Amino acid sequence: MTPRTAVTTETVGTDAGTARVTWHRAGRGARLVLAVGHGAGGGIEARDLTALAAELPAHGVTVALVEQPWRVAGKKVAPAPKTLDTGWRGLWPALAAPGLPVISGGRSAGARVACRTATELGARAVLALSFPLHPPGRPEKSRADELLGAGVPTLVVQGGNDPFGRPGEFPECGRGRATGVPPGVRLRGNAGARAGDGRAYELVEVPYGDHGFAVPGRAGITQREAVAVITDAVVRWAGSLA
Template sequence: MSEKTPRRQTVATPGGDARVHWYEADAPRAVLALGHGAGGGVEARDLAALAATLPAHGWTVALVESPWRVAGKKVAPAPRTLDAGWRAVSPALAAPGLPLVVGGRSAGARVACRTAAETDAVAVLALAFPLHPPGRPEKSRADELPLGKLPLLVVQGGNDPFGRPAEFPTDATVVEIPEADHSFTVPKRAELPQETALRLLTDAVAEWIPGAVSPAHG
């Protein structure tokens, strides 16, 4: 991930201990706190790429490992339990006294969107937001997006079966990673190499954060 070894912090929540992996900038301007998905952990390629890249630009990245994952369980609990855990961790994320941008990938993005107003977040980053179950566009979760409430960036694979970029509401800011799937993997036959796809993702986030943070903390 990053050249620096992360500082790890254990945080008690109603569902057990969570673990925060801190990738700290030398002179941080904000904290970007990211949760993982329901099928993986903080080692996901998009989370790892952001943790490796953003601290050099002045943004501390906090990867939050959910209690169920820390406990070694393979199945995520109900959404309300995930939300309660994220709320319990949020004071630790805000402890540095910096502007807090919340987000995550997939299920983690949903949690961050649903609870953003309760965590004093100034902006939200949604990576691979599962807009609907595959093949079920009528089961939209667009109402979970904090549209018009906080600065929001959605980064979505062009071939994500959980929602392609064009399916999102027109007032959502969406960056497309061409040919990428839900895990931001691109096919070997793709014109865009995997490394370049991840660079597009990290560049988009690095470009977005300053403007997202500045309205509340100029």
């Protein structure tokens, strides 16, 4: 049984408006902070974000669920990427306040924000959930440069049927498997990249999952099992960073 987690909420002023952080704290054994932002079409109630907040504190990772200012203000449409980045930068001092290394993360549009700002903010690593590699049906509009430019160790968790980019569409790593990468986990990135050098990244596939990691009833995996793929992968990966 997962221990009860202390949950607190704080508001943070940024140049893009007032943001909100819901903390799920790991307690005295905390080794890392995982800060995760939502996508352009939803909030922190997404199934992957709530699952991580429930599971990771028991493994020494404090989870900070971040609501961007536009969401806190009740707006229906996300602003331009530049404004999202401004909000994330303004939040960063609060995320770093516990004095622990911070994994910068997010789902969909939030993953893009994390990748674009990781190096300048001093993130320990990036967690990209449902990274929107391209708009649906438009593979020529690739955003791979954002992912490959994160500059820190990166884990991508992607649904097998994500219309914003299926796992097989992501750039391959030119060096193949690197030492220490578990079976079933793909190492990808720029040609010549090695695990941990900031240019390679790990990619974990959630079988049959769509952009929200929902799996159809006919899939050979239950919804609970699909979510477990996500949490198990992040627990393993975060443990390698601590």
